[in-house]
Amino acid sequence: MDFGFTAGDEAFRAEARAWLVAHADGTHDRRTWERTLGKAGWIGIGWARDGYGNRTATLTQQVAWAEEYASSGAPARSGHIGENLLAPTLLAHGTDEQKARFLPPIAAGEELWCQGYSEPDAGSDLAGVRTAAEREGTEYRVTGQKIWTSLAHEADWCFVLARTEAGSHRHHGLSFLLVPMDQPGRIEVRPIRQLTGTSEFNEVFFDGARARAEHVVGGEGGGWKVAMSLLGFERGVSTLAQQIGFAQELGQVVRAAVATGAVADPVVRERLVRQWAELRVMRWNALRTLGRSGDAGAPSVAKLLWGGWHQRLGELAMLVRGAEATVGPRHWSAAEPYELDALQHLFLFSRADTIYGGSDQVQRTIIAERVLGLPREPKGVV
Known part of the structure; x- marks a missing residue:
């Protein structure tokens, strides 16, 4: 199987690398950096054929851009949820009016998004969401709580999976709503402090927040189909860029092993x-499945592979460091309890890799039932 890139792909890669070298100097704040990317045409490079994105790029060129970005040391993206999750979902399920309203600001880096899926009692079991959206004329009134909401403190909008049919159960009666975050008194964002000491995740409380009726994607009651489609996009081109970061972390672990004599x-x-x-196998598997439709098990296989791999890498990072791995570079203080180095952060953050984004147990169930055709697990069995 040929996993190579064409001469045109490599020329595109060289252009991307040169631009990143010239502009990714780390002097921009995250929002300004998104606008810089958008102005240069680097956001939504695969949408141009639909009339909404920036420059035209083939699927393999999108891979080249993602890999070059990951290798460049450019700032972490705050617009990736809108670009990589919401945008392809709108292209697949949105109305012409929804596409025209929301895709251009994403491509320009002007509007940032967060994802309102998980709840305290509905994490991996997404069909158990309780957040409710009640229709009131031309709007919906949204009430409930979401959790583990990445970048909610920076986002302008949130796509929310909510129950629009009172008394409905499981995946029935759910809708996919686009909710503006700038609603003081109706939306509250509370950061969640993690083991790493950072707060990428948040709790979000909706207390009568408003969403316009024309901003329901896939129609009322069609939320489950839209939500599942979005999760499929989560395992797309960005998976290959993620693997560049993994390779860089593996290099750090190897260097640490050499330095300590381990x-x-x-x-x-x-x-x-x-x-x-295993990292090479993950890359080949990602390239093999990229662009294929109808493969129900591919996203779950990919998640199982990288979640376990990354967690084992964190454990190995601590092993090769020995006792030094348990000591922070800074003494404890009330203001800043601890500061982690890169490998310590890798170990602590990766503990959640087999849970978030769909736990390993859920991924194995999907593979068993939807791919292998095994009998469904009896309901009520613990």
Whole structure:
């Protein structure tokens, strides 16, 4: 199987690399950086054929851009939820009016998005959401709580999976609403402090927040189909860019093993080689499945592969560091309890890799039932 890129792809890659070298100097705040990307035409590079994006790019060129971005050390994206999740969902399920209203500001880097899916009692079991949206004339009144909402503190909009049919159960009666975040008194965002000491995630409370009726994607009651479609896009081109970051982290772990002498242990060497080989397999699998439709198990296989791999890498990072891994570079203080180095952050953050984005148990169930055709698990069995 040929996993190479064409000469045109490599020319596109060279253009992307040159632009990133010239502009990704780390002097921009996150929102200004999104506008810089948009002005240069680097957001939504795959949408041009639909009339909403920036420059035209093939699927393999989108991969080249994502890989170059990940390799460049450019700032972390705050617009990726809108670009990589909402935008392809609107292209697949949105009305012409919804596309015209929301895609251009995403492509320009002007409007940032967050995802309102998980709730305290509905994480991996997304069909259990309780957030309700009641129709009141030309608007919906949204009430409920979402949790683990990445970048909600920066977002202008949130796409919310809510129950629009009172008394409905499971995946019935759900709708996909586009909700503006600038509603003081109706929306409250509370940061969640993590093991790493950072707060990428948030709780979001909706207390009668308003969403316009024309901003329901896929029609009232069609939310489950739209939500599942969006989760499929989550495993797209960005997976390959993610693997560039993984390769960089693996390089850090290898260098740490050399520095501490842990590499002399044949068991450690075997684990390092295994991590490298598995990362190559993940890349080949991602390239093989990229652009294929109708493969119900591919997203779940990809999540199982990288979640476990990344978690094992974090554990290996601590192993090769030895006792030093338990000591922070800064003494404890009330203002800043601790500061982690890169490998310590890797270990602590990766503990959640097999849970968020769909737990391993859920992914295995999807593969078993939808791909292998095994009997469904009896309801009520613990």
